[in-house]
Amino acid sequence: MSALLEVEELQVSFGGRTAAVRGASFRVEKGETHCLVGESGCGKSVTALAVMSLLARGGQRSAKRMRFAGTDLMSLSDREMVRLRGNRIAMIFQEPMTSLNPAFTIGSQMAEVMTRHKGGTRAAALDRAAELMGRVGITAPGMRLGQFPHQLSGGLRQRVMIAMALMCDPELLIADEPTTALDVTVQAQILRLLAGLKRELGLSILLITHDLGIVARVADHVSVMYAGEVVERAPTAELFRAPQHPYTRGLLSCVPVPGRVQRDRPLGSIPGVVPAIGPGFAGCAFRSRCAHADETCTRTIPRRRAANAHDYLCRLEPDWAELQPA
Amino acid sequence: MLRLIARRIALGVLVALTVMTLAFLLTRLSGDLAVSIAGPQATQADVEIVRKAYGLDRPLYVQFFAWTGRAMVGDFGQSYFFKDSVANLIQKRLPITVTLGLVGLSLALIVSLPLGILAALRENTWIDRSVTLFTMVGQAVPSFWLALILMIVLGLQLGILPISGTGTWQHFVMPGIVLAFTAIPALTRLTRSGMIEAMASDYIRTARAKGLSRARIIFKHALRNAAIPVVSIAAVQLGFMLGGSIVIETVFALHGVGYLGWESIAKNDFPVVQAVVLVLAVFYIGLTLLADILNALLDPRLRTG
Numbered sequence: 087m088s089a090l091l092e093v094e095e096l097q098v099s100f101g102g103r104t105a106a107v108r109g110a111s112f113r114v115e116k117g118e119t120h121c122l123v124g125e126s127g128c129g130k131s132v133t134a135l136a137v138m139s140l141l142a143r144g145g146q147r148s149a150k151r152m153r154f155a156g157t158d159l160m161s162l163s164d165r166e167m168v169r170l171r172g173n174r175i176a177m178i179f180q181e182p183m184t185s186l187n188p189a190f191t192i193g194s195q196m197a198e199v200m201t202r203h204k205g206g207t208r209a210a211a212l213d214r215a216a217e218l219m220g221r222v223g224i225t226a227p228g229m230r231l232g233q234f235p236h237q238l239s240g241g242l243r244q245r246v247m248i249a250m251a252l253m254c255d256p257e258l259l260i261a262d263e264p265t266t267a268l269d270v271t272v273q274a275q276i277l278r279l280l281a282g283l284k285r286e287l288g289l290s291i292l293l294i295t296h297d298l299g300i301v302a303r304v305a306d307h308v309s310v311m312y313a314g315e316v317v318e319r320a321p322t323a324e325l326f327r328a329p330q331h332p333y334t335r336g337l338l339s340c341v342p343v344p345g346r347v348q349r350d351r352p353l354g355s356i357p358g359v360v361p362a363i364g365p366g367f368a369g370c371a372f373r374s375r376c377a378h379a380d381e382t383c384t385r386t387i388p389r390r391r392a393a394n395a396h397d398y399l400c401r402l403e404p405d406w407a408e409l410q411p412a
Numbered sequence: 413m414l415r416l417i418a419r420r421i422a423l424g425v426l427v428a429l430t431v432m433t434l435a436f437l438l439t440r441l442s443g444d445l446a447v448s449i450a451g452p453q454a455t456q457a458d459v460e461i462v463r464k465a466y467g468l469d470r471p472l473y474v475q476f477f478a479w480t481g482r483a484m485v486g487d488f489g490q491s492y493f494f495k496d497s498v499a500n501l502i503q504k505r506l507p508i509t510v511t512l513g514l515v516g517l518s519l520a521l522i523v524s525l526p527l528g529i530l531a532a533l534r535e536n537t538w539i540d541r542s543v544t545l546f547t548m549v550g551q552a553v554p555s556f557w558l559a560l561i562l563m564i565v566l567g568l569q570l571g572i573l574p575i576s577g578t579g580t581w582q583h584f585v586m587p588g589i590v591l592a593f594t595a596i597p598a599l600t601r602l603t604r605s606g607m608i609e610a611m612a613s614d615y616i617r618t619a620r621a622k623g624l625s626r627a628r629i630i631f632k633h634a635l636r637n638a639a640i641p642v643v644s645i646a647a648v649q650l651g652f653m654l655g656g657s658i659v660i661e662t663v664f665a666l667h668g669v670g671y672l673g674w675e676s677i678a679k680n681d682f683p684v685v686q687a688v689v690l691v692l693a694v695f696y697i698g699l700t701l702l703a704d705i706l707n708a709l710l711d712p713r714l715r716t717g
Contacts, residue, residue: 171623184614189636234712
């Protein structure tokens with residue numbers, strides 16, 4: 087399988103002081119849903135924005151390699167990057183209530199993506215918009231096109247955002263916590279919708295979330311992020327069955343996973359908070375919260391291979407017994 | 413939308429009626445009108461004749477309803493000083509004030525919108541700080557002082573513009589600049605803060621993620637939202653400008669409504685004073701109404717109100 091998006095050693099810093107992303111590496115394969123998971127503040131969203139080249143002012147990115155469908159994203163000019171955004175890479179956000187411009191109709195906001203990237207008439211773009219709104223489960227799309235964002239509920243707005251992202255038939259959809267602001271039933275609908283789109287349109291999805299429940303339901307592969315690093319990467323089933331990094335284990339102990347947690351044992355928690363990492367930090371960023379930490383954790387940590395497509399960043403050897411196929 | 417307009421108009425009529433009452437009462441509060449019209453040399457008998465001739469001997473409410481009743485049909489009575497009907501006087505002077513106001517507002521918008529946008533896009537750079545400094549200085553400069561400086565430099569030293577009078581369009585340039593300066597600081601700062609807020613918003617992040625051009629992001633998506641408070645304030649500023657035009661028209665001897673108001677106050681020509689106050693108030697009300705309608709067009713969330 088060839089990777090659609092390949093990120094190696096991505097570094098993002100703001101004003102040279104805060105290192106938001108410190109050498110994150112992951113691959114999104116064609117037609118798969120890849121989850122970036124981690125606590126808030128671990129650099130998930132910044133990673134996504136760095137891929138889109140949409141970092142806030144003062145944000146600096148560098149990477150050993152960042153390729154999208156064979157194109158080196160790092161060497162693209164602003165003009166070339168603008169042509170990819172919304173066209174071949176689309177993005178949706180956490181806040182459906184504020185992500186649409188309050189001053190323009192849904193139709194006008196959807197149509198402009200299409201006329202911008204693919205040309206054609208506004209009427210044709212509106213037809214496509216209506217079709218996609220039907221596709222994402224919005225009833226009476228004709229009426230919705232003429233409405234303004236404030237006339238729509240949060241769930242509807244997120245559907246509009248998804249439909250708008252699909253206008254140009256993108257290869258990759260980056261979804262940054264797309265369901266966090268929605269209530270649980272709407273959340274489930276949106277996740278089903280995304281899964282359906284992936285299946286039917288062959289869309290690749292980079293889904294950013296802090297919710298392991300979502301990961302378990304939709305992800306093919308998972309990258310666990312901690313303090314700006316990807317500390318563990320694995321296929322979803324394997325990650326849930328045999329997590330190797332102490333942080334991943336900690337995360338999984340915090341949520342009830344069927345078959346992993348006994349009914350009468352309390353759920354776990356990870357003590358402390360994500361530390362702020364300055365430049366020149368060495369060693370494992372999790373060591374201050376880790377039960378297995380010793381003095382070797384201040385040195386450079388090796389990336390260990392646990393299985394095919396499963397690796398993690400820790401001094402500890404893999405637990406081979408756990409990794410045996412069940 | 414129509415309901416909104418109807419409500420605003422009804423509200424405007426109420427405000428106009430209030431202003432009429434206040435204008436009427438305030439002129440009466442300034443002293444015995446019969447005495448001041450009759451002049452310092454008049455005897456008690458002369459004053460009584462004047463009082464009777466002008467109907468000032470009638471009870472206050474009779475005078476008030478007589479005046480409002482006629483004012484409704486556009487009859488504001490006779491000026492005591494100009495020997496002409498008040499309606500005629502205002503009709504002759506109004507185009508000058510309106511021209512001045514429009515020139516002032518256009519200049520103000522031409523300067524403050526680009527400056528505000530530029531400062532917002534270059535937030536916290538030397539460009540932004542220069543713009544802020546400029547607005548602060550602009551705020552602090554009194555308009556009569558600026559008027560005199562312009563007269564000296566452009567009028568006397570360079571001799572490119574006439575320093576007073578109403579004859580040609582050149583006569584409106586300097587007063588227009590001075591008038592614009594009363595609105596530029598507020599409008600610039602409002603545009604700047606509105607643009608900064610808009611550019612940091614989620615919908616601009618969406619617009620960027622859609623791959624739209626920078627021009628479209630700034631001028632369509634951000635400016636449309638930043639313009640909403642600017643429109644409201646611009647209308648209020650134009651109202652202030654009409655008030656400020658009393659000073660500016662006097663300094664530049666532009667014979668507009670403001671100048672007329674100043675003359676009639678000095679001469680106790682109270683039918684003119686009342687009418688000028690009312691006309692300026694109606695203007696102000698009209699502008700606010702226009703701003704409300706424009707805002708409803710700009711911001712769909714206001715349309716249901």
